[in-house]
Amino acid sequence: MSILSIENLHANVGETEILRGINLKIEPGEVHAVMGPNGSGKSTLSYVLAGRDGYCVTDGSVEFKDIDLLELEADERANEGVFLAFQYPVEVPGVTGMTFLREAYNSRLRYEGKEEADAMEFLKLVRSKAKDLNMSDDMLKRPVNVGFSGGEKKRNEILQMAVLEPKLAILDETDSGLDIDALKLVADGVNALRTNERSMLIITHYQRLLDYIKPDHVHVLARGQIQRSGGKELALELEANGYAGFDGKG
Amino acid sequence: MSIDANTADRVKELEVDKYKYGFVTDIEMETAPKGLNEDIIRFISAKKEEPDWLLEWRLKAYRHWLTMDEPDWAKVGYDKIDYQDLHYYAAPKNIDRPKSLDEVDPELLNTYEKLGIPLKEQELLSGVVAVDAVFDSVSVATTYKAKLTEMGVIFCSISEAVREYPELVKKYIGSVVPYSDNYFATLNSAVFTDGSFVYVPKGLRCPMELSTYFRINAENTGQFERTLIIADDGAYVSYLEGCTAPQRDENQLHAAVVELVTLDNAEIKYSTVQNWYPGDENGKGGIYNFVTKRGACRGENSKISWTQVETGSAVTWKYPSCILQGDNSIGEFYSVAITNNAQQADTGTKMIHLGKNTRSTVISKGISAGRADNTYRGLVKILPRAEGARNFTQCDSLLIGNKCGAHTVPYIESRNPSARVEHEATTSKISEDQMFYCMQRGLSSEAAVSLIVNGFCKEVMKELPMEFAVEAQKLIGISLEGSVG
Ligand SMILES: Nc1ncnc2c1ncn2[C@@H]1O[C@H](COP(=O)(O)OP(=O)(O)OP(=O)(O)O)[C@@H](O)[C@H]1O
Numbered sequence: 001m002s003i004l005s006i007e008n009l010h011a012n013v014g015e016t017e018i019l020r021g022i023n024l025k026i027e028p029g030e031v032h033a034v035m036g037p038n039g040s041g042k043s044t045l046s047y048v049l050a051g052r053d054g055y056c057v058t059d060g061s062v063e064f065k066d067i068d069l070l071e072l073e074a075d076e077r078a079n080e081g082v083f084l085a086f087q088y089p090v091e092v093p094g095v096t097g098m099t100f101l102r103e104a105y106n107s108r109l110r111y112e113g114k115e116e117a118d119a120m121e122f123l124k125l126v127r128s129k130a131k132d133l134n135m136s137d138d139m140l141k142r143p144v145n146v147g148f149s150g151g152e153k154k155r156n157e158i159l160q161m162a163v164l165e166p167k168l169a170i171l172d173e174t175d176s177g178l179d180i181d182a183l184k185l186v187a188d189g190v191n192a193l194r195t196n197e198r199s200m201l202i203i204t205h206y207q208r209l210l211d212y213i214k215p216d217h218v219h220v221l222a223r224g225q226i227q228r229s230g231g232k233e234l235a236l237e238l239e240a241n242g243y244a245g246f247d248g249k250g
Numbered sequence: 251m252s253i254d255a256n257t258a259d260r261v262k263e264l265e266v267d268k269y270k271y272g273f274v275t276d277i278e279m280e281t282a283p284k285g286l287n288e289d290i291i292r293f294i295s296a297k298k299e300e301p302d303w304l305l306e307w308r309l310k311a312y313r314h315w316l317t318m319d320e321p322d323w324a325k326v327g328y329d330k331i332d333y334q335d336l337h338y339y340a341a342p343k344n345i346d347r348p349k350s351l352d353e354v355d356p357e358l359l360n361t362y363e364k365l366g367i368p369l370k371e372q373e374l375l376s377g378v379v380a381v382d383a384v385f386d387s388v389s390v391a392t393t394y395k396a397k398l399t400e401m402g403v404i405f406c407s408i409s410e411a412v413r414e415y416p417e418l419v420k421k422y423i424g425s426v427v428p429y430s431d432n433y434f435a436t437l438n439s440a441v442f443t444d445g446s447f448v449y450v451p452k453g454l455r456c457p458m459e460l461s462t463y464f465r466i467n468a469e470n471t472g473q474f475e476r477t478l479i480i481a482d483d484g485a486y487v488s489y490l491e492g493c494t495a496p497q498r499d500e501n502q503l504h505a506a507v508v509e510l511v512t513l514d515n516a517e518i519k520y521s522t523v524q525n526w527y528p529g530d531e532n533g534k535g536g537i538y539n540f541v542t543k544r545g546a547c548r549g550e551n552s553k554i555s556w557t558q559v560e561t562g563s564a565v566t567w568k569y570p571s572c573i574l575q576g577d578n579s580i581g582e583f584y585s586v587a588i589t590n591n592a593q594q595a596d597t598g599t600k601m602i603h604l605g606k607n608t609r610s611t612v613i614s615k616g617i618s619a620g621r622a623d624n625t626y627r628g629l630v631k632i633l634p635r636a637e638g639a640r641n642f643t644q645c646d647s648l649l650i651g652n653k654c655g656a657h658t659v660p661y662i663e664s665r666n667p668s669a670r671v672e673h674e675a676t677t678s679k680i681s682e683d684q685m686f687y688c689m690q691r692g693l694s695s696e697a698a699v700s701l702i703v704n705g706f707c708k709e710v711m712k713e714l715p716m717e718f719a720v721e722a723q724k725l726i727g728i729s730l731e732g733s734v735g
């Protein structure tokens with residue numbers, strides 16, 4: 001059974017059709033990279049998968065494990081194991097990262113009909129996850145993303161992902177804005193979270209990230225469709241030639 | 251103490267439901283006939299075995315009230331109250347002055363238990379809170395009396411204080427809120443039935459939180475409590491007030507008066523979690539909460555701090571204030587006011603700077619949802635003698651949905667050129683980005699709203715004592731239920 005199976009997905013934002021027939025299959029444990037020019041619909045794809053309001057699916061289907069993902073609300077999708085690392089993580093003033101994360105963690109436990117986590121146990125869990133990622137949990141004492149540097153925001157997303165242990169992680173330009181050390185840290189973190197079951201969809205503009213996180217497949221998204229798919233070498237080709245040929249004129 | 255991870259955890263454990271305090275206690279009541287006249291006032295005063303001076307004071311207030319008009323300047327609308335159609339005295343039978351908790355009707359103890367306020371002393375939060383419970387017109391029980399008395403703290407019902415400590419009551423009652431102050435306070439002065447009295451002696455930091463729980467139970471009964479708290483030189487006390495009422499179709503009137511007095515170097519911290527029945531989605535029923543709360547910092551370096559979380563009532567009209575008389579005295583007002591459905595709140599504070607170098611801080615967080623209206627009305631007044639006075643006011647409004655309203659009405663009067671007054675105001679909405687971010691992490695839309703709103707209120711919530719913070723966080727979630735579609 002595939003983790004994710006997208007067929008002929010069409011979606012509108014407002015009146016405009018942004019996704020124009022996407023087909024994509026992801027198997028358990030696979031890492032797929034999606035590259036493509038600005039405005040090609042990469043973030044839109046991630047939002048449609050995560051169930052954001054205002055993104056209207058007009059055709060096609062998305063199966064996640066064996067469920068019809070499009071039937072579920074955003075929170076249900078998250079609780080089923082879809083995680084989105086945001087391109088622009090959102091500030092939640094007055095709410096500490098720890099509180100936020102515990103709310104998230106407990107939501108999932110409740111969804112699964114389980115007991116909520118004990119506060120101390122949860123704290124321990126977070127500490128150990130942070131340690132595995134070589135990160136400090138200090139930022140969890142601050143309000144979520146408020147006043148965080150770009151790099152801190154991205155690291156925070158990865159830490160949340162580590163704690164929430166999703167089945168499918170979508171990383172939307174998690175590498176953008178990171179300096180080289182932070183990039184390695186984040187990539188190591190992501191690699192540490194790779195398992196035989198967990199699948200990832202990594203949206204990026206830079207093949208550099210893929211030097212650290214080796215993808216099983218690379219796709220080029222342009223004009224709302226996957227124009228080409230291939231292995232790691234496709235990323236190198238794009239790096240050399242750019243998106244010429246995918247810009248709608250080719 | 252601040253709200254941290256653990257608090258939020260405890261909050262989640264508590265069950266979240268609609269207005270769970272909406273039950274009615276079936277108990278035999280002694281009720282005065284409906285209507286308001288001098289005889290009723292004499293009846294109340296006689297019931298309470300009051301001295302003549304107090305009866306005279308009540309009558310003076312009543313005669314003055316007859317000459318007054320109900321105020322209409324607040325941004326609230328409600329049906330005219332028929333003051334002759336109310337009972338002004340209702341008391342559970344057989345509880346005339348219980349000597350100990352054993353003498354209190356078990357049905358009443360049950361009621362408080364259901365409210366989460368066990369009155370058996372050993373069950374109270376590990377001895378850190380002493381409670382005075384007011385049921386309709388009378389105080390039914392005060393816990394930890396012996397322990398407090400030993401330290402010299404007087405904590406009892408105001409009726410008892412009138413009997414046992416008449417000089418103290420006579421000296422301070424009406425000294426902060428005069429009988430002629432305003433329509434509702436004047437009415438209260440005429441007919442107040444019970445409330446709490448606290449006196450903390452010189453130099454004592456009261457080690458327990460003192461707490462009063464008000465419960466309106468009887469039908470068609472106005473509740474008029476009067477609370478008087480005095481912190482003598484160098485004393486400190488933290489006082490908590492909680493309120494609930496049953497769910498009823500008709501509106502019930504609540505017009506309380508609270509007076510606080512701090513002498514030199516004294517401090518009073520007064521916290522309220524107001525959760526009177528707000529009425530149903532269509533605005534039927536609910537409490538009219540018309541309250542006058544005022545503190546006088548009489549002494550130098552004294553401090554009065556009001557913290558309120560207002561989630562209940564159909565209509566709230568309330569401006570806890572500080573009169574900063576003593577030099578270097580400090581007034582603070584931290585407020586969260588939430589209105590949902592058809593609720594209306596017009597609330598804020600008055601900071602009156604009289605003494606030199608007096609300082610005041612106002613942090614107000616208004617949240618409106620549904621068709622509700624929420625108004626912050628604040629007055630900062632600096633008098634000529636208040637050399638070096640400072641005020642900082644911050645008013646933030648959060649709107650949920652687009653049918654609700656938020657209004658900020660600041661009045662600033664400065665008559666001393668050395669004074670500094672700052673006012674900041676913001677209005678925001680819960681953003682779609684924030685909602686999606688929370689929901690993408692698994693939170694339901696209601697949990698997301700509750701979390702975001704709690705974050706918005708954080709600066710105020712952290713001022714609440716721990717025991718109340720948990721309750722208040724939970725209330726915020728409950729009162730916003732159904733506010734997102
Ligand atoms: N809320 C919106 N309203 C109108 N247009 C939108 C909205 N969101 C996205 N779009 C449009 O949809 C198109 C795809 O945007 P999207 O954010 O998915 O691109 P992207 O591939 O992620 O680009 P980038 O590489 O710059 O992040 C763009 O033309 C964008 O302007």
Ligand SMILES: [Mg+2]
Nearest residue numbers: 042043044087
């Ligand atoms: Mg994007």
